[in-house]
Amino acid sequence: MSVHFDRVVTSLGAAARSFFCLNYFFYPFTNTGCYGSIISMTSLEKQNIADFLDLTNDYLSCGYLSEKKVYDFDNTENFIENTQGSKNDDSLEQIALEIKSCQNCQLGSTRKNSVPGEGVTNPLVMVIGEGPGADEDTLGRPFVGKAGQLLDKMLAAINLSRNTNCFIANIVKCRPPNNRDPYPEERAACSFFLHRQILLLNPKIILLVGNVAAQSLLKATEPVGKIRGKFFDYKIENVTIPVLVTYHPSALLHNENYKRPAWEDLKLLRTKIDG
Ligand code: URA
Secondary structure, eight states: BBBOOHHHHHHHHHHHHHHHHHHHEEEEEETTOEEEEEEEEOHHHHHHHHHHHHHHHHHTTSSSSSOOOOOOOHHHHHHHHHHHHHHOOHHHHHHHHHHHTSSSTHHHOOSSSOOOOEEEESSEEEEEOOOOOOOHHHTSSOOSSSSHHHHHHHHHTTTTTTTTTEEEEEESSOOGGGOOOOHHHHHHHHHHHHHHHHHHOOEEEEEEEHHHHHHHHHOSOOHHHHHTEEEEEEETTTTTEEEEOOOOOHHHHGGGHHHHHHHHHHHHHHHHHHH
């Protein structure tokens, strides 16, 4: 589920209540002379604070909620084991962190912010675009400019949204200067991240918007106009995911004639989801 302001406020409230309703007492650590706080808190109160800290971490690192962690505060051994264990597993948070510091291609040196993607973690649909533009580069979030607003409207027309049932990502995670198409070596350098995202998200359907996405993921050689309107199989490890290609929303902003076929594609997508 994506980060919701109401969830932040609720968690903040719970954390604040936990802090202020408790008996604090301070004692000196005899040898160091520093002061620590021992707080007689219930496990629920500790969990509320941990939830809030996890939520803040999710917000700062990648912008979507990781699975809620339940801590066993009374069993320190378990807690340490669990924390270490989860480090070895791949996760969306881990991918987002790697993307943030990635310098595997030249886009790493010109970006303001990387844009790993955002949305729910068990999506019906994973939408894949080309790469961040200026607005996305500034905010570190995918599809937030004019094209992104149109994409949100298109998805809403078939009851889809990045807040409830979609994940939005791009072929490359950093902005190509002047919004040029990403070069093949840049797409290749980033495919490692997209591959892992697809595996983790395991969407029911992938929607590719635009030529770059279709060329990169399906190795399509024909333009969107020729390959839209039908499903392809995308095989990744031992999973097969149906893929639909449609026009990029920025193409729709420039050419009215694409709107009708794009709408046909969206209806086809909805039928497949419901089927
Ligand atoms: N265009 C894209 O392909 N992706 C974005 O995130 C924004 C615009």
